[in-house]
Amino acid sequence: MTETNETDREHYEAVVVGCGPGGAAAASRLADHGIETLVLERGMDAGSKNVSGGLIYAEESAPYTIDDLFDGFREEASERPVTDYYIHNVAGNKVKSYDLTDLHEDDTDWCDAVLRRPMDSWLAERVHEKTSETGGGVLTNVRVNGLLRERGRITGVTCDELDPIEAEIIIAADGVNSELAREAGLMDWEDPNEWFQGVKAVVEMEPNVIDDRFDIDEDEGVAHLFSGDLFEDVRGGGFLYTNEESLSIGTVFHLDSLVEEQAEPHELLDALLTHPLLARWLGDEYDEREYSAKLVPDSKKVAHREPYQDRLVLVGDAAGQMQAQGPIIKGMNHAVTAGALAADAFAVTRGNADPAAAGRRYTQMLEDSGTMDKLRPRRYDLARTVGERDRVTDAVERVLDSRVGSLAIGNPIADRVLQRAYNSPFLVSMLPDTRTGYVTLPSIIGEEHGRTLHWESSVEPPSLDERIGDLTYDTDVGNPHIEVRDASFEASGAAVYACPVSAEDFGGGCYRSEEVKRNGTAETVVSLDTQPCVECGTCAVVADTEWEHPRGGKGVEFREG
């Protein structure tokens, strides 16, 4: 009753939406510049909504890295550093491993494994301290639900929990499926080809057991990547990273490939978890702490070249700034860079009468710092337009499939060349998104060069039902955040497979298909229950839905991330 009759709007110099790495970096830099900054985060705690693999990179060439902005980050907020890096090419029970340390170390100052809940909540505390000093702070449990406009111009944000807030700059660091980017018309959620889906399990393991099984010291860590035929024909790969007292094991697949193959994400993860290759690391006791999933944008295709409109600027996943450099996934580091640059851009254009001055400057800074070229290499765009890639791929695929091709790859010289090729940042960034890179080549390598694993895995991953049961939810009863617009199987059936917490013939998930009889004819329709939803964003793209995030604090709460 109070606020409705108050006419004066709340105003902050800067509003940052989202407190992941992008938002935290932006807010921290804004506070450094003495700017009054309000950070709005929908989770009940920063990090409670977030998932990554995840390795956070500090690139030598980047204008900002996370430890530049947050003293003590590596000591207090990250897990183990990555000191060894391998890729395993799998063909059935045969595996050929390459040391990828060269690729991993290219342009890398350091790289640590992280878990997002502890990392982001640590960052949010620092950000709150800093922004409080300039008259702002971090508020959790607040979901921004739209852009405030005056005479058609963006002037602020609207929220579920708060009255509208005006700002000189609005930094949308609201991650993949950014509702603000969508509302501004800067990004859309239409084409599965522009996204990956990541699914992950955090597996409990004592620190000394990790040291033993991976043959590392307590201050060392490893990264293992997996590709080949263990995921059938689905394009993507798997990863395993060591944390202080757990492992992060997951998969990242092209969303269009998941849809085409009608693959079940949790089964693909299980294929990795139960592969004999992992048996020696996982041992007999498999204790899964958390199952999670999230979409990942593919910057090569979607990184917005001019990610701003009026006073709104997009940073991180919201702007599609997630780089898949072959098997290496770099999203968090770019979100940090972009957040900090956006803040600097606002600081230098402060007081400029043109509302889009900061956005323009930020765009320039992304170019000048070389960030945009990493995210969206011009050469990739060029190759794509002339269709050259398709022709090359076709040819290579045909040769590889033939006996001659396999033999060629199989000779000892090829083995060395291949390892070198894998370690070339240029080559892996140009790797086409086809079966060749993800399945054919690795399987042939595995087949021809691999040694056969003779042991078996005794790992029994939990069922989907158990995984959902182990997650924490605060359900917004009677207020579902997703609604199916077109329930026909043609329009929305893909979600039954692609949703990481749904499966065909599983009644306890989000999406189900059922047969209904209407006027004598049987028809398959899709129904949705959002209760077990992990807010990954998949069905926003692959199904015909009205898709929003839940209200502040509601929905799933990740403890690991």
Add this chain to the structure above:
Amino acid sequence: MRSVVLTKGVPDFSDGAVSFNEEGHLERGKTPTVMNPNDAFALEAALQTRVRHGGHVSGMSMGPPGYSAVLEEAMEAVYTDDSYLLSDRELAASDTWATAITLSAGIETYQEEIGDVDLLFAGFKTADGETGQTGPQTAWALDWPIVTHVIALDIDPDERLLRAKRLVEGDVDEIETVEAPLPCMVVTDPEFEPTYRKASHRLTHKRLREETQNRAAAHDRHLTTWDHEDLNLDPDYIGLDGSPTIVSSVDPIPKAPSEREATMVDPSDSEEMNEILGEFKPYAAATNGADGPNAAEGGD
């Protein structure tokens, strides 16, 4: 804006905590004391006022020294700045009248020694007495206006006015909007819900929480205890001597009769079953009709 919240301790009536003797009397000594549940809403209202308008909030309670724990709880829960305990042997066994006289003296002493009070908050009824009288009697003793059953509250500090929504219970619940000048006493309804729709309010709320953590840990340093002399009260008008109420007897609430008749029927014995179904017939008539076996197949 300066507010005082009245709160008191009550026996913890929750299962497992409460203890009764053989005659069904409450065993005070064996039952832990907790904050009167309804006071939580008063405290929330005081906090909301503090968050929106700034100022100072004090907790006040009348009772034995152990009630300081309740005041500490208030500090932890809603970030009161300091606590005042009106505690004295002479105050024991006060009825609502004597309590109101004592509390109003507490407020007057507070105004003399600490500062003028704009708002006095109290919860609706205590869980042990259930009289609901202390609030109105205190306001009467202070000669202040009182607004009861408040579910939403808005203060206009410039006009020194309070606007409140109150839940008026009757055949139909109605919500009444009232205005009152400050200083004023506010009795919250259990339906009271604080709202914080401004970012600045939520930031203040968060800052208060952070600041309170250390303060509540050293609660004793923020606690002032006043006896009847500090309060300038004549022992003849307080405690048992000053209580006109005489509790003549306490009747235990009779238990619901637990005798029921049950007849066991063997479902395979058709004769008995028919007999039983016959007894149901008069009741069945009312529901038999539209919901017949074919009704579900209506539709399109």
